[in-house]
């Protein structure tokens with residue numbers, strides 16, 4: 001596979017319905033009055049169904065801010081962001097909750113609940129969807145754990161698992177609901193080289209099988225080859 005840093009916007013077209021995410025002319029500011037500071041500048045980015053896109057860039061360049069806008073965790077201030085065709089500018093609370101239900105999040109710190117078993121943590125990824133019988137959730141969560149190679153660790157607590165295993169539980173929790181999009185912020189930062197590679201390979205394989213799109217922020221040069229495309233951000237702009 002040849003790896004090139006490509007223009008973030010690629011072939012962005014107005015009203016394109018095949019994109020999972022279409023970001024157009026997005027600016028973002030923090031603070032008020034004299035302290036108001038622009039951190040994102042005229043961003044365009046398109047993520048297609050099933051694509052694995054890595055976003056790199058120095059600390060403070062705006063990667064996490066963009067990730068939280070895409071995941072409906074922060075309100076869009078200007079421009080356009082379509083999630084599966086739905087415009088998020090001026091979205092209300094219900095629309096943002098709808099977006100959050102389509103997204104699986106994986107963070108640097110695995111964010112597992114230490115008082116719950118691995119299986120119970122994965123079930124939580126389904127509870128937010130609502131409406132599924134408990135037995136069905138347990139069955140799906142068990143399958144998701146098996147998919148990440150932890151089928152026999154469902155009853156273990158996070159404290160009994162290695163860093164790589166915990167991150168695999170976090171992947172199972174993010175993917176158990178078959179989200180349209182996975183947003184991963186530095187998922188390998190706390191892992192050694194071997195565990196980091198295992199974790200991203202599992203993410204890539206599962207996403208391929210489920211046809212979900214992955215946007216992965218990383219400083220980890222060792223995992224760049226899992227990407228279909230790499231985009232680079234600096235000072236709030238794509239290079």
Ligand SMILES: Nc1ncnc2c1ncn2[C@@H]1O[C@H](COP(=O)(O)OP(=O)(O)OP(=O)(O)O)[C@@H](O)[C@H]1O
Nearest residue numbers: 030031039057058059060061062063064065066233
């Ligand atoms: N809640 C906030 N209030 C004010 N400024 C913020 C806030 N969050 C982020 N910023 C600023 O916005 C800019 C972009 O931050 P962001 O966290 O998006 O960068 P990043 O590329 O994800 O950095 P890192 O790689 O260190 O996580 C930085 O200058 C940061 O200080």
